[in-house]
Amino acid sequence: MNFPGYGAPAAGGYPGGFPGQQQDPLYGYFTAVAGQDGQISAEELQTCLTQANFSGGYRPFNIETCRLMISMLDRDMSCSMGFNEFKELWAVLSGWKQHFMSIDRDMSGTVDPQEMSQAVSSMGYRLSPQAMNCIIKRYSSNGKISFDDYVACCVKLRSLTDVFRKRDQAQQGVATFQYDDFIQCTMSI
Amino acid sequence: MNFPGYGAPAAGGYPGGFPGQQQDPLYGYFTAVAGQDGQISAEELQTCLTQANFSGGYRPFNIETCRLMISMLDRDMSCSMGFNEFKELWAVLSGWKQHFMSIDRDMSGTVDPQEMSQAVSSMGYRLSPQAMNCIIKRYSSNGKISFDDYVACCVKLRSLTDVFRKRDQAQQGVATFQYDDFIQCTMSI
Numbered sequence: 202m203n204f205p206g207y208g209a210p211a212a213g214g215y216p217g218g219f220p221g222q223q224q225d226p227l228y229g230y231f232t233a234v235a236g237q238d239g240q241i242s243a244e245e246l247q248t249c250l251t252q253a254n255f256s257g258g259y260r261p262f263n264i265e266t267c268r269l270m271i272s273m274l275d276r277d278m279s280c281s282m283g284f285n286e287f288k289e290l291w292a293v294l295s296g297w298k299q300h301f302m303s304i305d306r307d308m309s310g311t312v313d314p315q316e317m318s319q320a321v322s323s324m325g326y327r328l329s330p331q332a333m334n335c336i337i338k339r340y341s342s343n344g345k346i347s348f349d350d351y352v353a354c355c356v357k358l359r360s361l362t363d364v365f366r367k368r369d370q371a372q373q374g375v376a377t378f379q380y381d382d383f384i385q386c387t388m389s390i
Numbered sequence: 391m392n393f394p395g396y397g398a399p400a401a402g403g404y405p406g407g408f409p410g411q412q413q414d415p416l417y418g419y420f421t422a423v424a425g426q427d428g429q430i431s432a433e434e435l436q437t438c439l440t441q442a443n444f445s446g447g448y449r450p451f452n453i454e455t456c457r458l459m460i461s462m463l464d465r466d467m468s469c470s471m472g473f474n475e476f477k478e479l480w481a482v483l484s485g486w487k488q489h490f491m492s493i494d495r496d497m498s499g500t501v502d503p504q505e506m507s508q509a510v511s512s513m514g515y516r517l518s519p520q521a522m523n524c525i526i527k528r529y530s531s532n533g534k535i536s537f538d539d540y541v542a543c544c545v546k547l548r549s550l551t552d553v554f555r556k557r558d559q560a561q562q563g564v565a566t567f568q569y570d571d572f573i574q575c576t577m578s579i
Contacts, residue, residue: 242531265452280527328574331570331574332571332573332577336574338468338578342431343433361576361577365573374568374570375566376569377564377565379564380564381520383554385517385525387576
């Protein structure tokens with residue numbers, strides 16, 4: 202299963218990208234919060250995205266969404282993020298934000314379940330109506346999906362699909378898990 | 391796998407329990423937020439637990455933790471909770487709170503990774519050091535686990551274990567998932 206709709210631009214495709222790390226505005230946002238180890242935690246990522254005004258007119262990200270973002274790219278299971286992963290995250294998030302803004306035509310800050318369902322399908326996920334319904338209910342408040350919840354849903358869906366695909370060696374849509382492995386990979390998301 | 395450490399008291403075992411729904415103090419908290427349908431959403435649950443001062447000296451629950459609580463007992467996939475489930479939740483939460491307070495001896499509001507690990511083990515979960523480490527990292531902030539995160543971790547671990555056990559028919563610690571089913575049950579938690 203491919204994810205043609207992720208819309209992740211090539212590295213450097215974010216607004217105002219420059220060659221060279223020092224001039225990179227993203228590097229400024231990152232170093233303003235990163236500790237001496239050059240890594241940021243979920244709390245620091247939340248501060249960073251808020252200071253960079255990533256959400257614009259939308260509500261800033263919940264700390265839980267920031268933890269999901271860290272886990273999505275956390276290859277070394279450190280629960281923190283270096284600058285390269287931060288750039289990768291920014292690109293993916295920018296694609297999702299663009300998509301969300303295109304369906305939130307009245308700029309109300311929320312989208313309808315049907316628009317959300319179309320967005321998920323357009324990302325290449327083939328899900329049953331039951332699974333789609335279940336996801337949408339989980340990420341709705343009063344029948345609407347906010348930008349924060351939309352991103353949380355996209356991050357989680359991508360991470361869980363990655364986990365599953367790695368265990369579905371025949372690529373037949375079936376995977377077997379040991380209990381310990383199942384808990385480890387689903388609890389960390 | 392049993393969960394001897396859940397500490398869920400028998401129904402009515404919460405403080406101040408009375409026979410008869412009308413006199414039940416929990417019923418007062420519940421009806422103060424429930425709509426005409428007699429169900430509460432995650433947002434209403436958050437209001438309800440805050441008004442009932444469930445967390446006491448601890449920080450109130452994050453909306454994400456309230457969604458997890460709803461999903462843990464959501465047998466009809468409505469993403470809402472009736473009074474009977476609310477009573478069941480209150481009992482389970484009270485057990486967890488008691489446990490948390492017993493390990494948070496200095497009432498700092500947080501516990502150490504090692505104490506968290508012992509708490510999870512004492513609930514009957516048999517996990518590898520890797521899985522335990524991964525869980526603890528995910529639910530820590532600055533190396534400490536808050537009450538809110540402790541509850542989120544307990545709820546998620548219980549829900550995911552339930553999901554797994556239902557598919558592990560031979561009870562051998564191995565389960566096979568179809569992709570759609572995997573996404574449906576892990577995304578709804």
